[in-house]
Amino acid sequence: MSSATTEEVIDYSVTPPLVEGNPSLAKINDSIALPTERWPSKKYFAALSVTLTMLLIGVVALGYTLYYGIGMWGNNIPVGWAFDITNFVFWIGIGHAGTLISAILFLFRQRWRTGIARAAEAMTIFAVMCAGIFPLIHLGRPWYALFIIPVPNQHGLWVNWNSPLVWDVFAVSTYFTVSLMFWYIGLIPDLAMMRDRTTSKVKKMIYSILSLGWRHANRQWQHYEKVYVILAGLATPLVLSVHSIVSFDFAVSILPGWHTTIFPPYFVAGAIFSGFGMVLTVLIIIRKVFNLEYIITKDHLDKMAKVTLLTSMMVAYAYLMEPFIAWYSGSPFDWYTVVARATGHYAIGFWVMIACNVLIPQLLWSKKVRRNVAVLFVISLLINVGMWLERYIIIVTSLYRDFLPSSWHIYTPTIFDFGILIGVFGLFFTLVLLFSRTLPVVSMSELKGVTEGAHPHHNFGAGHE
Amino acid sequence: MSEKRLYGLAAIFDTPEKVVAAARAVAGRGFTKYDSYSSYPIHGIDSAMRLKRTRIPFVTLVAGLSGAVLLVLFTWWTNSVDFPLVIGGKPYFAWPDYVPLMFEMTVLFGAVSTVIALLVVWLNLPRNSHPLHDTEFMKKVSKDRFGICIESDDPRFNEIETRRFFEDLGAESVDSIYDEPVDISLRQKVLDPKFIAAIVVVAVVSSATTYLALNKMLLIRPWSSLNAQFKVNPESRSTFYSDRFGMRPPVTGTVARGHLPDPITVSDNxxxxxxxxxxxxxxxxxxxxxxxxxxxxxxxxxxxxxxxxxxxxxxxxxxxxxxxxxxxxxxxxxxxxxxxxxxxxxxxxxxxxxxxxxxxxxxxxxxxxxxxxxxxxxxxxx
Missing domain, CATH: 1.10.760.10 (Cytochrome c-like domain)
Structure with missing residues (x-):
């Protein structure tokens, strides 16, 4: 049955990204709703069992951490930030590619985003959820997390508005809220379509509640489209601000290796780079597990690989600029940090980072590589590794050799650090898998809007006015 | 059961061209209470229906600016008025530090208000009781067809003429949509055993939960490793000393720093x-x-x-x-x-x-x- 349904659907894999062959609108509905309507394949359960196992490992490691305190981790003065903040910065960065695809490419009228935007937005939300765990558990006493929020309290104290750590709370929670609303607003028409096609009473009730009674009426679409543009316009500067503010956590300190003005753009570029690496990883898994190769085509992967290559070179520029400024400033502490990074205890991590983030992405200049899914998948995994290491190197190698040699200290992660790291990846991919099973992974209403003949005068760029 | 009421006539068209042309014709006839339906926004239908530009962006503008202003007022009040605090040698009102937060609040207020305004004010959602829901018309529109529905409240509406009008426009099918009021009895049977049982269950469950939460859960020491330490606090009970006081008086003759007694008292010497x-x-x-x-x-x-x-x-x-x-x-x-x-x-x-x-x-x-x-x-x- 499944193969018959797949054959009915137009094979987009050899076509340009805009939907060609004029598939009927009904077929778009059928093919995108398919994963949510039939019992998932063995591939799905195999993937889910792996991610759930990872999640369980994380739960155990986190349980130990909460019960015994963060002394279970390798953190110690002067390396007070290590895996936890590395993970925080990493996951916030992952989210940025999703917003870039859904908001910035939307504003630039990049219609190929239609096929991947929904999944990328979902990825943003899940990544920010993963990131949000880390500042909380890093507190050591997570029940005091409320102190960072300016609510009246019996001490009469307010938060320190001058601190980037407070800005972080506002930026990340705003980012999460806006991303969630953007995603949900996009989902409403699709949920209404699911509501109208489902035969199950329970599903019908759920979809009815979630779609809020959307009627596909043009007097609704008229306002809806404007709001979508506004949200995209708000999310675009927001995404740039979030990682800038995260970078302020480092840049406003006086620590050599952190105290540089290049950090905000450097972090934003790195975030988009790592995010596109993760989008590639996630989409390659989704299209494989759910047989969606005909919607998330090689052209999509090709285009994302190009963005990855571009941002890789922006990151490379930052890597060059850091030692240059350290040398040019004449500060012996800055220069020592650069030398300690490249030759010190963590030199292996540093060179692996350079290899994964700068050298290996150069392969993407070749069109053959960009269109080879297996190679692309490996490259995307290596980018994830490289970008995770980048944050690790920035944090740990700046801290472990600070101004006073008497406080120098080699940081070694413990098994609990690794357990939480594995667990949060498990959480992320579990959420991705559950999402792609329960909601349409591609926006049906947008995809219909870009098919040929969808508009009376076949006006390109007319999907949204 | 109450009477079925005609809500309107709904026509289905099979191509976007036809529905745009039909919308133009319906608007040209002077109908006002009608809407066109499609599962994606069709280009050009707004002008065919002679719709005005939406005013939602004003909500975004006003709400966004209020977010920034409120944030400035709040930071100023907390750090300059309610609890003036010098931080890092900066003035109480260190406005450059508030700029990132002003931006975040602009976005947050703007986005949330826009979405709420869209859903609640402009679209009047959530509403799952509309007569068009669960109709064949809605199912077709949701899938691959396009529709126009003229409401019976429209002054120019006439069931027979409007149906003919739709058919002349090339409609694939024309359906009558009925508003079927659901007969809900508002009189509850207070002495219904089911109702009483439900109340009892709710009462028992909620009081048990409240009791456990307030008297048991709140008193659980959350994570003992940091809170409980092996030391005697000043106010704690001692099992070692006979007087049971954890806090001990200082050794006789102890002198506080800077308080050595004067060498001599000379009131009369x-x-x-x-x-x-x-x-x-x-x-x-x-x-x-x-x-x-x-x-x-x-x-x-x-x-x-x-x-x-x-x-x-x-x-x-x-x-x-x-x-x-x-x-x-x-x-x-x-x-x-x-x-x-x-x-x-x-x-x-x-x-x-x-x-x-x-x-x-x-x-x-x-x-x-x-x-x-x-x-x-x-x-x-x-």
């Missing part, structure tokens, strides 16, 4: 005072300033600013003598020091707890200066 209590300070300007400050603070309420007994508490307390008498002018420094330290004849209390030792000596210098100023040719000058 002027000779010893002259011998053992000699002012260790020199009358530098700093010492005189400290002496003046302390004299004005501690002594002047009774002795007066000029040590003449003419004070602001005169008549309310036993009046002290003027310090400008000959005998007092001739008294040694040690006498003054001793009186400040130990009090005088039960009338003046001891100031040993309020005034550190060096400052007592500074006060003595200041009294000497007052005496000199009042009477430059006094007996001690000779």
């Amino acid at each position: 002027i000779a010893a005072a002259e011998k053992y209590l000699v002012n260790p300070l020199l009358p530098t300007p700093h010492v005189m300033q400290v002496g003046q400050r302390d004299f004005n603070t501690y002594c002047s309420p009774c002795h007066g600013y000029f040590a003449d007994g003419n004070s602001r508490l005169q008549g309310q307390f036993p009046s002290p003598p003027s310090l400008h008498t000959d005998s007092l002018r001739l008294a040694p420094d040690g006498l003054y020091y001793n009186v400040i330290t130990n009090g005088f004849q039960g009338v003046m209390p001891s100031y040993a707890r309020q005034i550190p030792r060096k400052e007592r000596w500074a006060i003595v210098w200041y009294i000497r200066a007052l005496q000199k100023a009042q009477n430059p040719n006094g007996p001690e000058a000779k």
